[in-house]
Every structure is written in structure tokens, then in C-alpha cells.
Amino acid sequence: MNGAAFIVISMVTLAAALAAAVLPNLMHAAFCLVLxxxxxxxxxFLLGAEFxxxxxxxxxIGAVAVLIVFTILLTRRDxxxxxxxxxxxxxIAFAVFGGLxxxxxxxxxxxxxxxxxxxxxxxxIGETLxxxxxxxxxxxxxxxxxxxIGALVLVMEEKK
Amino acid sequence: MSSALDQIxxxxxxxxxxxFADAPNWLIQITSSLISIxxxxxxxxxxxxxxxxxxxxxxxxMQNRYGPNRxxxxxxxxxxxxxxxxxxxxxIVPARADKIIHFLAPxxxxxxxxxxLGVIPYGRNMTAFTIDGGIxxxxxxxxxxxxxxxxxxxxxxxxxxxxxxxxAIAQMFSYELPLIITVLxxxxxxxxxxxDKIVFAQGEYTLGIVPRWFVFTPWGAxxxxxxxxxxxxxxxxxxxxxxxxxxxxxxxxxxxxSGFKYATFFLAEYLGMFAISGLAxxxxxxxxxxPLRALEFIPSYIxxxxxxxxxxxxxxxxxxxxxxxxxxxxMNVAWKFMLPMAFTCxxxxxxxxxxxxxxxxWLWSLLVIVFVYSALSILLDTRRKFARRVYRFAE
Numbered sequence: 001m002n003g004a005a006f007i008v009i010s011m012v013t014l015a016a017a018l019a020a021a022v023l024p025n026l027m028h029a030a031f032c033l034v035l036x037x038x039x040x041x042x043x044x045f046l047l048g049a050e051f052x053x054x055x056x057x058x059x060x061i062g063a064v065a066v067l068i069v070f071t072i073l074l075t076r077r078d079x080x081x082x083x084x085x086x087x088x089x090x091x092i093a094f095a096v097f098g099g100l101x102x103x104x105x106x107x108x109x110x111x112x113x114x115x116x117x118x119x120x121x122x123x124x125i126g127e128t129l130x131x132x133x134x135x136x137x138x139x140x141x142x143x144x145x146x147x148x149i150g151a152l153v154l155v156m157e158e159k160k
Numbered sequence: 161m162s163s164a165l166d167q168i169x170x171x172x173x174x175x176x177x178x179x180f181a182d183a184p185n186w187l188i189q190i191t192s193s194l195i196s197i198x199x200x201x202x203x204x205x206x207x208x209x210x211x212x213x214x215x216x217x218x219x220x221x222m223q224n225r226y227g228p229n230r231x232x233x234x235x236x237x238x239x240x241x242x243x244x245x246x247x248x249x250x251x252i253v254p255a256r257a258d259k260i261i262h263f264l265a266p267x268x269x270x271x272x273x274x275x276x277l278g279v280i281p282y283g284r285n286m287t288a289f290t291i292d293g294g295i296x297x298x299x300x301x302x303x304x305x306x307x308x309x310x311x312x313x314x315x316x317x318x319x320x321x322x323x324x325x326x327x328a329i330a331q332m333f334s335y336e337l338p339l340i341i342t343v344l345x346x347x348x349x350x351x352x353x354x355x356d357k358i359v360f361a362q363g364e365y366t367l368g369i370v371p372r373w374f375v376f377t378p379w380g381a382x383x384x385x386x387x388x389x390x391x392x393x394x395x396x397x398x399x400x401x402x403x404x405x406x407x408x409x410x411x412x413x414x415x416x417x418s419g420f421k422y423a424t425f426f427l428a429e430y431l432g433m434f435a436i437s438g439l440a441x442x443x444x445x446x447x448x449x450x451p452l453r454a455l456e457f458i459p460s461y462i463x464x465x466x467x468x469x470x471x472x473x474x475x476x477x478x479x480x481x482x483x484x485x486x487x488x489x490x491m492n493v494a495w496k497f498m499l500p501m502a503f504t505c506x507x508x509x510x511x512x513x514x515x516x517x518x519x520x521x522w523l524w525s526l527l528v529i530v531f532v533y534s535a536l537s538i539l540l541d542t543r544r545k546f547a548r549r550v551y552r553f554a555e
Contacts, residue, residue: 027314031261034307054293054300062303066329069310122293122353152495 005046013039026072034065051122166459169199170285196288200277208430209239215476222480242423249419257416258315265312266417266424272308273431275301280438281356283448283461294355295347298439299340302394305432306332309403309413312425316416324412327487328403331393334494339390341502342383345509346374346443355439359447373446378526379508382533384444386502388471391436393490395429397475399482400490407484437471438464496540504532 016036023029037060044053129137164171173195180188213228213236220227228235253262276298278289291297306329313325347353350361364372374380393400404412414425441447445467448460508525515521 027258028261031311050291051293051296054296058296058300058303061307062300066306066310066333069307069314070329073314122296 002046006043009039009042009046012036013043027069030065030068030072033068034061037061037065051125166284166461168459169283169461173199196278200288201274204274204277204431204434205427207434208427209243211430211472212242212426213238215479218473218476219480222477246420246423251419251421252416254317254416256317258317261311261315262416263421265308265315265413266421266428268311269305269308269428270424270431272301272304273428273435276435277431277438279355280435280442281359281447282438282464283459286448286461287356290354290356293353295343295353295358295439295443298435299336299343302432302435303336305394308428312417313413316413318416320409320411320415321413323409324403324405324415327405327409328396328413331400331402331487331490331494334491335390335393335498338386338494338498338502339394341499342387342390342505343443344502345379345383345505348506349374349509349513355442355447359442359449362446363449365453369452371446371449371451373444373449375444375446377509377512377522378529379505379512380444382501382508382529383505384440386498386505387440387444388474390498391433391440392475392478393494395433395436397429397433398479399485401484402487402490405484433472433475434468437468437475440471441467497536500532500536504529 013036016032016039020029020032020036023032037056041053041056041061044050044056173192176195177188177192180191183191216238217227217235228238231237231241253259279287279291279294279297281287287294289297309328309332310325313321313323313328316322346358350358352358352361362371362373366372370376375384396403404414409415414422417425441464448464450456450458450460450463508528511528512521512525515524
């Protein structure tokens with residue numbers, strides 16, 4: 001059952017990712033990107049890492065996708081124009097793909113059986129964040145607060 | 161006897177599954193899910209039909225009218241007539257619309273609303289989808305609503321639709337923050353993101369009389385009010401139905417929809433309302449627990465749906481009494497008042513916890529909330545006394 005689910009989800013994810021890369025209409029591409037992100041989240045669910053999957057849905061579909069869609073809407077007026085194929089982009093993409101494939105095939109961890117990991121519960125993530133990773137967590141919190149205040153300052157009305 | 165009645169649906173599902181005892185494991189899993197899904201859909205679609213007619217009846221009652229009273233006894237068959245009307249109406253898709261996304265938007269919206277219903281515990285052992293981070297699931301899935309509304313607004317290729325979608329996203333984003341932060345104190349105190357455990361944490365009674373629902377603590381009461389208002393905004397209900405404000409922008413993102421797609425939008429809106437009220441019941445009103453120990457013989461799901469009905473009645477009541485708010489005022493309240501108050505609830509809950517969860521903690525957390533509330537009210541008081549009224553956008 002897990003195998004069948006894996007195949008179905010990966011097909012959907014890959015098809016959506018491909019569509020996001022090649023569709024001429026940017027808005028369609030953005031929605032396909034959302035679909036492929038949803039596929040990624042379901043992979044995490046399939047692996048039992050619910051929290052990561054939910055965070056992915058929460059952040060990427062709930063916030064980043066809306067941001068992307070808004071950016072497209074507010075900046076592009078020529079969404080119907082076709083630019084043709086960008087050959088340098090194709091070359092770079094294939095180079096990156098080739099490099100990654102080579103690196104993955106060279107690693108030895110592929111042949112080692114993974115150790116039986118404990119299920120990642122929300123509780124364990126919370127404990128880890130509050131003990132071993134408390135400094136990084138605080139730093140990220142400070143950064144995000146600064147970003148929030150910065151956003152508020154940016155949109156504040158200027159007093160005359 | 162009472163416990164048998166309490167668990168009747170759980171036993172019913174087990175009995176249905178016992179027919180498949182010899183089937184392979186995956187078939188049992190799928191059947192089990194399907195039974196839960198069918199039960200959820202049956203209950204909530206019936207509730208939607210009932211709500212649509214009751215809302216009109218209650219609104220009418222409050223405005224001194226009769227309301228629908230032609231179809232069936234007391235007009236109770238009105239939803240059937242409405243459904244038939246919606247089904248046989250012509251489905252119009254604008255020529256310049258994006259056909260696929262125009263079709264997908266109501267589907268996604270309804271699907272999201274139904275998914276969020278799955279994690280709420282409706283009674284003892286009656287959660288359709290038990291998951292470790294149930295609360296997180298609720299909000300993660302619910303955040304796709306914004307995308308669906310945007311799809312509807314953009315695909316319609318209509319300026320009113322687009323304006324409505326923009327307004328919807330602006331208000332949903334702004335109010336999602338207080339909505340989620342008011343959940344934090346509950347999660348902190350219960351020590352779990354699982355709705356079942358949160359309900360379980362509210363099960364005891366202080367002195368044997370007062371139930372330990374979170375709404376009876378100062379931070380819980382404040383958080384509940386904030387949560388309820390944010391929930392009103394998230395489900396686009398009056399007085400916060402700015403996105404579809406029919407006096408300004410026709411019907412917002414639903415302008416170009418007709419027939420059953422329009423009905424699907426309504427369905428999604430009501431299901432979203434049920435979901436957010438159900439979550440409010442779970443988080444603050446003790447879920448399926450009875451208000452008195454003596455009343456525990458009444459099955460748990462009846463208590464849940466009784467509390468849900470009370471909240472839904474308040475929704476209708478507000479719709480009957482309050483006018484629509486202005487967009488900028490709404491945003492101001494979200495960022496300047498709701499958000500600081502939500503953070504205060506978190507702090508007050510921590511104070512309550514560390515002062516011993518007793519009377520002392522109760523008073524200390526009340527003090528924190530009253531202090532911040534009065535400070536905010538003084539700071540945000542911008543009324544200029546005896547000044548000429550200035551209109552910024554209409555002169």
C-alpha cells in the first residue's frame with residue numbers, strides 16, 4: 001500500500017513540477033508549484049514525519065504560494081508573451097542535474113541499510129528545540145520579530 | 161446503559177468493520193476511512209441544510225418577519241427546494257475566464273473545509289482523523305483557503321472578483337495571526353497539539369461544580385473572545401463580510417459564479433464556520449465534556465453539538481444585529497489590538513501556570529490581562545475631541 005502511494009504521489013509531484021517549469025502562463029505555473037509542494041508534504045506524511053509535512057503545507061502553501069501569486073499579479077502585465085527557450089538556462093539545469101546525480105551515485109550511504117529511527121513526534125521536536133537548539137531557536141525568533149517590525153515600519157503612514 | 165449510548169457510533173463502526181475481518185489490511189484501512197468520511201459528510205451536509213433554513217428563520221424572527229414558510233411544515237423543506245433550484249440553474253462561465261481554475265476554486269475551497277472537520281473530536285473516541293499535531297493540521301489545511309479564494313477571484317477575470325479576493329486575502333492573513341496565537345496558551349497548558357488530549361485536559365471539575373474548561377480562566381476567556389472574532393473574520397461572516405460586500409463589489413470573488421458552483425461556495429463557507437466553531441468548542445468550551453458531573457449520563461456527542469449550536473446561534477445573532485465594518489478599521493483592530501492581546505493571553509497563561517493554577521494564578525492572570533487591556537485602550541484612543549470630522553477618502 002505504501003509502495004503504491006509512493007508511486008502515485010511521486011508521479012503527481014513530478015508532473016506538477018514539470019508543468020510548473022514549462023507552462024507558458026505564469027499563474028498556472030504557480031498553481032502547479034503549489035500542487036508539487038503538496039506532493040512533497042504527502043511524502044513526509046508517508047514517512048511518518050507529520051510535523052515536517054504540516055509545516056511544509058503551512059508555510060509554503062499557506063504563505064509562500066500566496067506571496068508568489070501576488071508577486072506575479074502585481075508585477076507582470078505581459079503574462080501572455082512567449083520568450084522562447086532560454087538555452088543557457090537549459091545548459092545550467094542539465095549541469096546541476098548531472099552534478100547532483102554524480103554526487104548521489106558516488107556516496108556510499110545508498111548501500112547502507114538505514115538504522116531504525118524512532119518516530120518523530122511533535123513532543124520530541126519540541127523537546128529538542130527547547131534543549132539542544134534553544135540558541136538557534138531564539139536567534140530565529142529575534143530575526144522574525146525584527147522582520148515583522150520592519151514590515152510594519154515599511155507600511156506605516158508618514159506623518160506630515 | 162449510558163456508556164453504551166455514548167459509544168454507540170464507535171461500536172457501530174466496529175460492527176461494520178467486523179464484516180471485513182478476513183479482508184487484507186489495506187482494505188480494512190480504506191473502509192474505515194470511508195466510513196468516517198461518509199459519517200462526517202452526512203452529519204455536516206445535513207447540518208448545512210438545516211442551518212441554511214434556520215439562519216433565515218432566526219434572522220427573520222429578529223427582524224420581525226416570517227422568513228421562509230412555504231415549503232413543507234414551517235418552511236423546513238426550503239433547503240431541498242434551494243438545492244433543486246441551484247442544480248437546474250444555468251452554469252455560466254465567462255468567456256475570458258480561466259476555465260480550469262474557475263472550476264477548481266470552489267472544489268478546493270469545499271475540500272479544505274471538509275478536511276479541517278476531520279480532526280475535531282465530536283465525542284468520546286469520536287475523532288475521525290487522530291493525528292499527533294491535529295491543531296497544526298487544522299491551520300495548515302485551513303491556510304489553503306486563501307489560495308482557493310484567490311483562484312476564484314483571479315480566474316473569473318472580473319475586477320469585482322479580483323477586488324473581493326484581495327480583500328479576502330488581506331483580512332484572512334491579518335486575522336490568522338491572532339487566531340493561531342490565541343490557540344498557543346491552550347496548547348501550552350494542555351501540553352499537546354492533539355485535540356483529544358486538549359479536551360481530556362478540561363475534563364475535571366473544581367470543587368465538583370465548576371468544570372475546568374479553559375474559558376473559565378481569565379486568559380481562556382480573553383483568548384476565546386479573540387478566537388471567536390478571528391473565526392468570524394476567517395469564515396467571512398457579518399460583520400466582517402467585507403470580501404463579498406454586495407453594496408460595493410457585487411459579490412466579491414463569487415461574482416462570476418452561478419448555479420451549483422455558487423452553492424459550493426456557500427457550502428464551503430458554512431462548513432468552515434462549523435469547523436472553526438467546533439475548534440473553539442474543543443479548545444475553550446471543554447469539547448464533549450458535560451458542564452456538570454450530574455449531567456454526564458447524556459452522551460458526549462450531544463454535549464458537543466449543543467455547544468456547537470450555541471456558537472452557531474451567536475453567529476446568526478451577530479449577523480442580524482451588526483452592520484458591516486470598514487476595511488481599514490478592521491485591519492487596524494487586527495494589528496493594533498487583537499495581536500497584542502493574543503500575545504498577552506500567552507503571557508497570562510504562563511503566569512497562571514507558574515502561580516499554581518489555583519485562585520492565586522487566576523487573579524494574577526486577570527491582573528495581567530486587565531493591565532494590558534487598559535493600556536491598549538488608552539494608547540489606541542485616537543478620538544479627537546471637538547474637532548471637525550475629516551474624511552480621508554471622500555471629500
